[in-house]
Amino acid sequence: MNKQNRRDFLKSVTTVGITAAGLSAAAPTKLNAAPENVLSEDRMGVLVDTTVCIGCRKCEWACKESHGMHAGDIEDYDEKGIFNSRRRPDHTGHTVVNEYENDKNRSLPIYLKVQCMHCDRPACVSACIVGAFSKKESGAVIWDDSKCIGCRYCMVACPFQIPAFDYHKALEPDIHKCDFCFDRTKNGKLPACVEICPVETLTYGKRSDLIQVARNKIKNYPDRYLDHIFGETEVGGTSWLYLASKEFEKLDFPKLGKNPAPGVSESIQHGIFAYFIPPIALYALLGGIMWISKNRDKSEGEAH
Amino acid sequence: MELAMKPEQMKKKFFTPWVIALTLIAINGLIFLAIRFFWGIGAVTNLSNEHPWGIWIGIDVAAGVALAAGGFTTAALGHIMHRDKYEAVIRPALLTAMLGYTFVAVSVAVDLGRYYSIWHPLIYWNGNSALFEVGMCVMIYVTVLYIEFLPIVTERFIGRVNLPGVLSRLNGTIDKILRALDRGLNKTMFIFIIAGVVLSCLHQSSLGTLMIIAGPKMHPLWQTPVLPLLFLLSAFSVGFPMVIMESITASKSFGLKPETHILSKLGSMVGPLLGIYLAFKLGDMFIRETFVYLTELTTESVMFSIEILLGVVIPLRMFLSNEVRKSPTGLYIASVLVIFGVLLNRINNFLVAYTPPYETASYFPSIGEISVTLGFVCMEILLYRFFVKHFPIISIPDKAGINKAKYSIKGA
Numbered sequence A: 001m002n003k004q005n006r007r008d009f010l011k012s013v014t015t016v017g018i019t020a021a022g023l024s025a026a027a028p029t030k031l032n033a034a035p036e037n038v039l040s041e042d043r044m045g046v047l048v049d050t051t052v053c054i055g056c057r058k059c060e061w062a063c064k065e066s067h068g069m070h071a072g073d074i075e076d077y078d079e080k081g082i083f084n085s086r087r088r089p090d091h092t093g094h095t096v097v098n099e100y101e102n103d104k105n106r107s108l109p110i111y112l113k114v115q116c117m118h119c120d121r122p123a124c125v126s127a128c129i130v131g132a133f134s135k136k137e138s139g140a141v142i143w144d145d146s147k148c149i150g151c152r153y154c155m156v157a158c159p160f161q162i163p164a165f166d167y168h169k170a171l172e173p174d175i176h177k178c179d180f181c182f183d184r185t186k187n188g189k190l191p192a193c194v195e196i197c198p199v200e201t202l203t204y205g206k207r208s209d210l211i212q213v214a215r216n217k218i219k220n221y222p223d224r225y226l227d228h229i230f231g232e233t234e235v236g237g238t239s240w241l242y243l244a245s246k247e248f249e250k251l252d253f254p255k256l257g258k259n260p261a262p263g264v265s266e267s268i269q270h271g272i273f274a275y276f277i278p279p280i281a282l283y284a285l286l287g288g289i290m291w292i293s294k295n296r297d298k299s300e301g302e303a304h
Numbered sequence B: 001m002e003l004a005m006k007p008e009q010m011k012k013k014f015f016t017p018w019v020i021a022l023t024l025i026a027i028n029g030l031i032f033l034a035i036r037f038f039w040g041i042g043a044v045t046n047l048s049n050e051h052p053w054g055i056w057i058g059i060d061v062a063a064g065v066a067l068a069a070g071g072f073t074t075a076a077l078g079h080i081m082h083r084d085k086y087e088a089v090i091r092p093a094l095l096t097a098m099l100g101y102t103f104v105a106v107s108v109a110v111d112l113g114r115y116y117s118i119w120h121p122l123i124y125w126n127g128n129s130a131l132f133e134v135g136m137c138v139m140i141y142v143t144v145l146y147i148e149f150l151p152i153v154t155e156r157f158i159g160r161v162n163l164p165g166v167l168s169r170l171n172g173t174i175d176k177i178l179r180a181l182d183r184g185l186n187k188t189m190f191i192f193i194i195a196g197v198v199l200s201c202l203h204q205s206s207l208g209t210l211m212i213i214a215g216p217k218m219h220p221l222w223q224t225p226v227l228p229l230l231f232l233l234s235a236f237s238v239g240f241p242m243v244i245m246e247s248i249t250a251s252k253s254f255g256l257k258p259e260t261h262i263l264s265k266l267g268s269m270v271g272p273l274l275g276i277y278l279a280f281k282l283g284d285m286f287i288r289e290t291f292v293y294l295t296e297l298t299t300e301s302v303m304f305s306i307e308i309l310l311g312v313v314i315p316l317r318m319f320l321s322n323e324v325r326k327s328p329t330g331l332y333i334a335s336v337l338v339i340f341g342v343l344l345n346r347i348n349n350f351l352v353a354y355t356p357p358y359e360t361a362s363y364f365p366s367i368g369e370i371s372v373t374l375g376f377v378c379m380e381i382l383l384y385r386f387f388v389k390h391f392p393i394i395s396i397p398d399k400a401g402i403n404k405a406k407y408s409i410k411g412a
């Protein structure tokens, strides 16, 4: 390395350093402009009392009807044969009702409505590469058609296996999941499923109030309910809450801890990228090694 | 003194029976790809709402990135630590990385439901997403790799621009542009070289972060908060074995003598790297006490054991042996085992370990998925062959014994 080159090298290293510093100053604000993820005190929720549900599946019909999906005739939903297999929400419907055996009274099966839980610390929001998911003030976790690239990482991330994908569409495949009737509630309407339910299985309200309601129910009817509100603490809490008479695991609820699903990965991400310091430090370190080993070779060469 | 090495274009003819077989497999893959683009991902894959990711992510992307680690590990060794004697392997490794990452990007696009929106991460940011970071790093790194490759292009064409017909009038101008480019690259190349290594460290580890958010869906044998570190360490240890394997294969294929002295020196670094990886892998297992799962006979426990024994322990032992490192065959087998181990590790992490809560059927790749994956591998090999024939990539002993300087590190 001659003098000229060495000066160039130093100049360039300094330039890189300054650029990097500039980047690091600008980047955090941008990076924090991650998707909207508000945890409002007043967020809404739904309390699902599975001991009340009669399995009429009207919520399935109403959900499709309100979301422009093929709903068909509401009478067809009385068909009980459908309960022979357990179904999952998919591109044909954002919610399904499944049947489970009732150990206490075999003639009265337990029915369980399934849809997105609208997590308070949603894995899908944290995971989505383009921030197509967002958690709204109302508590709803919704998906933005205009951003999604169809990578399906949200599906990998969701602890409840909720987002579904249009595997048979070559163009504009969508991610499908319950949107908590975002457009309806925005205009003061009830979620379609809540509105149609004939037996008040579903109670729509402020999440904090719903937890009180659920606690009172458990206190007043200890024989009827297990002392567990599913969703109160699971994966950091969910907007949809469940009461049941049978262990939640036997109702196919996944066994989940209290820690929010995105916790570990987010702290790792933020650790690696803390104001871009680790990458820049690595850059500087490698630059230093490169410079030193060059000079070492150079002086060895001269010594020969 | 050892004979100086000089990169040359390979002169053998392109088509051999092997090449024809590879071409057919590649075409078969393209046919299935066409079906995917006309009728959607579901038409050719076994993917479902339960198993949203298959081998196109687990092998083509995750393993693809890991196995392209030869690029940044040799760059770190040759350029940053300035170990001149490894220069002969830098260009082949750079070419593999460039092709490898190109195919990683293509595979991502193929797997994306909305492949035409692949650029969205450039404008819609989500700093919390490990996938976002992987995507950005890979995008920038591919660009860096292309820039690192440019000097080889300029070297190939400077003084040899020879366009036919009317275009021949442009020859002089193009030559001037190339020379200017070469000078510019010469001064700035180190910026890109260091950036390449930094970017690699970042996304190699973030690939490990990817599956952490899957939480309990992932088998505890693999699900650990140190996954990013394990991914990085395994990428470090698979870099040189990839270079060794390719170098020996290329020598065979082009009828050259394998550069055993360089390769065994490379090999001597693999042992320690593998050792560190193994230490962390086992340490993690003991700290989290996941060895209890190894006492049951399940797909997971079997796959984990194969991965560790065949993919890490045995090659580690081999690379520590002087005899093995001195023989091309020994080096070759040991390297292939390491590569197999890392490939299996990525498959395990992304596919075998993944069990969704409402699983009705386990995932196994469809004929279409396998065809596309194999097709891509074949295309990569064919392109490699094309490049080494048309560009000075592979070094052969320089009979004249002079001009060692011409390809000394750009930017130094």
Ligand code: SF4
Pocket: A116, A117, A118, A119, A122, A123, A124, A125, A141, A157, A158, A159, A160, A161, A162, A163, A177
């Ligand atoms: S249940 Fe799944 S899709 Fe719904 S908010 Fe939670 S992580 Fe997102």
Ligand code: SF4
Pocket: A127, A128, A129, A130, A131, A132, A133, A143, A147, A148, A149, A150, A151, A152, A153, A154, A155, A175
């Ligand atoms: S599939 Fe769409 S919504 Fe889901 S993570 Fe990918 S870009 Fe985001």
Ligand code: SF4
Pocket: A062, A063, A064, A066, A094, A095, A115, A177, A178, A179, A180, A181, A191, A192, A193, A194
């Ligand atoms: S809240 Fe709306 S979208 Fe969700 S299940 Fe009920 S009707 Fe369907």
